[in-house]
Amino acid sequence: MSTATPVYLDLAYRNESTMLVGRWMRSVMPFELHRGYAAVLDLADERQCRYWLLDIRRRSSVDAADVHWMLEEFYPQLQPRLGGTTYLAFLMAPHQLAGVLANAAIPPLSITDGRPYRIERFTEEHSAVAWLGECQRQDSTPG
Template identity: 50%
Template sequence: MPLPDFLQISYRPELDLLVGRWQRIVSEGELYASYPALLEEAVARGCRYWLLDARRRLNIEVAITPWLLNDFVPRLGQHLGGRAYLAYLVAPVQLTDAVPADKQIPPLVYFEGRAALMQRFTDEATALAWLQEQRASGGDN
């Protein structure tokens, strides 16, 4: 699959970390295209730890949340051979204004025991530390 121009995907072998950075505000269709591209690269690398930088994107997955939660996320474990860990890097306004007000985006406890654990951060160092904690604890948190 050709890499979309609105999404930069890289792999950091020293951390065994997939990094996806949206380069601009994207359309709903571009959001749908983003996740399979990320998954394809993760499968190729055998990588279950993802840092997803959505700060430039600004729009939250509200429109695609049902697809993300009910279709995409459940397939991650099958494709990656275990639970995936997705650290979303967001702008502070995304965390304080949009996310709590949107009832389609479940609380983070929703992801406990599921094929992926997702967490939101406003600081990249904190997001990376969380991903390293998940790895150090055996990835079962």
């Protein structure tokens, strides 16, 4: 089932890098977040793409309730639909990253250890793209 891309999310698949790019255009309500990530997953499923750059810099902040929804509801859908490990590079503004790191209600990234997805946070797009490229190279290396 294909979900229409909401107007508050710029979503594209980059053929040259086999990477999905989602850019949140503004802060969103929880139901908008859910719809947006449904559209991201639908496009990823259509393209069988497990390398995602998610630019959340235009959102005002990262909410602990949204993080818990992602952990409990959204991320468990990735492996059954995409197979293999999905790599998510979150591009954040420095103040957002500082807020996430200071918020005790948001678990550390180590909570995802052993799960079929990997998450990293970045404040510079080139670093996020480089990490996704390295993940692709590691996945394509035999053995």
